Amino acid sequence: AVNYTQLVDLYARYAERGLRILAFPCNQFGKQEPGNDAQIKAFAENYGVKFDMFSKIDVNGGDAHPLWKWMKEQPKGRGTLGNAIKWNFTKFLINREGQVVKRYSPMEDPY
Template sequence: MSGNTDYKAAKSVHDFTAKSIKDEDVPLSKYAGRVLLIVNVASKCGLTATNYKELNELHDQYNEKGLSILAFPCNQFNGQEPGGSDEICSFADRQKVKFDLFEKIDVNGDNAHPLWKYLKHKQGGVLGSFIKWNFTKFIVDKEGKVVERHGPNVDPSKLSSHIEKYL
């Protein structure tokens, strides 16, 4: 299915396609059988240093055991991801990012990426389903079902025991 997938009709995240930061279509079905940590990222946020470092550490710890981390840059929170793909890539290179980076998207509003509409639909937040800030994290099981949602205040290092439940 394309980026225009009807998120309410989708059976799992594997029904979606997203564009990589290199502008390639990535069918998320390629991640079938892997646990996913899907997160909206920004390079100029106060939470960036900790999150990028700890997402890399989670990648190192669990990638070979079946975890993939999918990061989606987003500029909807105080303009903290203002650059285009080239700038985001050079920032990611400086951070030595090892996880999978996708093109910059909206996570809220009418123009939100269908994948993110689906994630919010399946795991609403405490104060409504909208994404409140950078580094909101969704855990998806091997079947592509959204099983957990964690707010920006939960550092990636705190998710180890949650991820291990699904590996």
Template sequence: MSANNPDYKSASSVHEFTVKNIKGEAVKLDVYKNHVCIIVNVASQCGLTANNYKQLNELYDEYAESKGLRILAFPCNQFAGQEPGSSEEIVCFMADKKVKFDMFEKIDVNGDTAHPLWKFLKHKQGGTLGSFVKWNFTKFIIDKNGVPVERHGPNVDPKDLVKSLEKYW
């Protein structure tokens, strides 16, 4: 997996990375060139899940066509085991939530096993209490050139990102 990916410290954009979608297919993130993106770690059994999925869906419905917004969701089971399911179970959960945005394979976002993309995101947009991701639904805003330009914590509602997103459209 990391053979296809640059060293996160020398990378300049997310477009240099390759990830696997929820079906296990490799996706080079340069398909998102010229799109403003939200990259978010998700979990299906978190107290923040219902609100975040609902609002991410609303953002996607509102801005995907009109502004080219893309949302890249990465399931992660590193926070209190709140994403224990297989890819198939996550797909079923997404269907229940009527998710239309892009879902990727379950990954780690922290530690030595963190996906290189997430090491890059944290390197470019460190957190206030250290660069590690603290919980589910940490949101990174990526500009049209693939550069992580903002980071928002789990308690920031997706709808509250609109003012930030408008700066990059």
């Protein structure tokens, strides 16, 4: 819940300056996203989510989405314990030139 709250706040503060938040639900972590796309979107809307919510994907393993594979391979996208995503709400900051600037752990504030 705190992650949604933080992201909603960031989006409200910086969307006019060009910030875009792209959310990709994933059910690979404790089965926390078992619903279908409509159910997940409805749940997120309870927190005031107005940013882009995409279909559920895998972020680890052979079926990981190509975007996530690419982000994890970038020099600033690598995790401290390897490239695997450890838990939901891992965040990547990508600049206007399409470069990964920073990777945030789920517990790290994205401010």
